[in-house]
Structures are given as C-alpha cells and as structure tokens.
Amino acid sequence: MKTFTPKSDDLTHDWYVVDATDVVLGRLATQVATLLRGKNKPTFAPHADSGNHVIVINAGKVALTGNKLGKELYSHSGRPGGLRRDTYAKLLTTNPERIITSAVRGMLPKNRLASVQMGRLHVFEGSEHPHTPQKPTIFEITQVSQQAK
Template sequence: MKTFTPKPADLTHDWYIVDATDVVLGRLASQVATLLRGKNKPTYAPHADLGDYVIVINADKIALTGNKMGKELYSHSGRPGGLRRDSYAELLENNPERIIKAAVKGMLPKNRLAKVQLDRLRVFRGAEHPHTPQQPKTFEIAQISQQAK
C-alpha cells in the first residue's frame, strides 16, 4: 500500500464560524489551531496546507481563567525599544482580537506554513462579520467556562 500525499488539486479550504462566548481561551485556541492546520481532515499531512478558514465571533466575551487578568501579553516589533506589553484586562476591553490571535499563534508550528495558516484566522469583537457570502459552517465547542454556568 502506498502512502497518500495530498496534491494541490486535493486541497479544499472550508469556512467555519466559532462563537467564543464563555469559552476558555486555551480550549478555543487549541480547537481553532486544529481547524487552521487541517488536522480534522482524514487527508492531513503536516507539510501540506490543508487548513480551513476560521471566523471567531464575540471575542470580547471570552473567558479567562486563573490570574490572567493580572498578567501581561508581550510582543516585540524587532526594532530597538520595540517591546510592547499590555495587560489582559486592558486588552479585553480595547483589543480582544489580539488575545485570541496570540493564543492561536502559540499553538501553531513555528515554521513558514504557520503564517499562511494564521492568515486564515478572522477574529471579530461582536457577532457581526462580513464573511456571510462564504456560507461558513458553525463549529461548536462543547466545553464552556465553569464560571459561566
């Protein structure tokens, strides 16, 4: 039996929509990273770009567990003095999209393919998004935060 290797003609990129309301950040990021990499498909290969497009809505209603509200998210521009640090509490109010993108980026492999996969992630603060013509399928995350119950 020969090993199956996906060809460019075999690639299909579906669209999924994920509601982040009351979902713990780590659980959301791991599920989204799985969809972006294409690990949910039977034709998965680590070197091939089989991932899907993922739309995350209600990013401002995400659940942060533990002491994350007191911690900070760091990023560096690569230029001298380019260290940027923002607290999670401040980011949840002003830019919740950055929290989710940083968590998903950390769960993707550290290679050239990760940038292509991360570009397929669309994060929106509210329930509205401009990608309705793509007819995304809903992807349900079963486990929600214990504090939300």
C-alpha cells in the same frame, strides 16, 4: 507503509464560524488551531496546506481562568525600545482580537506554513462578520467555562 501526500485537487479550504462566548481561551485556541491546520480532514498531511478559514466571533466574551487578567502579553516591534506589554484585562476591553490571535499562534507549528495558516484566521470582537457570502458552517465548542454558569 507509504506516506500519504494529498494532491492539489484534494486540498480544500472550508469556512467555519466559532463563537467564543464563555469558552476558555486555551480550549478555544486548540480547537481553532486544529481547524486552521486541517487536522479534522482525512486528507491531512503536516507538510501540505489543507487548512480551513476560521472566523472567531464574540472575541470580547472569551473566558479567562485563573489569574490571567493580571498576566501581561508581550510583543516587540523589532526596533530599539519597541517592547510593548499589555495586561489581559486591558486587552479584553480594548483589543480582544490580539488575545485570541496570540494564543492560536502559539499552538501552531513554528514554520512558514504557520504564517499562511494564520492568514486564514479572522477574529471579530462582536457577533457580526463580513464573510457571510462564503457560507461558513458553525463549529460548536461544547465545553464552556464553569465560571460563566
């Protein structure tokens, strides 16, 4: 069996819109990470950049299960004393884009290709986005939070 290597003509970067309203954070992150890597395409290869652009709208309406509102999200600037920690409850009101971005980053591989794929993630708090000229297709996540019903 030979390893499939896509040519540069095979690599296309499609645009998708994902609505995060009442979708559990983990389910949203796995679907977005799959789209960013391009695993939904038949020409997928782990070493090739066949990923898509993903626009996540309504990031402020994402559902958090369990006791995640009290959980903290850490980041470090790399400078002495640069540790920053914020609770998910605070981030949900002030910066919900950071919650989704960190969840998706954790589900991508830890290599140089992941930073390129993270550059194709566009997260917006509201329902408006400036990427309408690219004509993105809507990607529907059918499983919504049971708590939101």
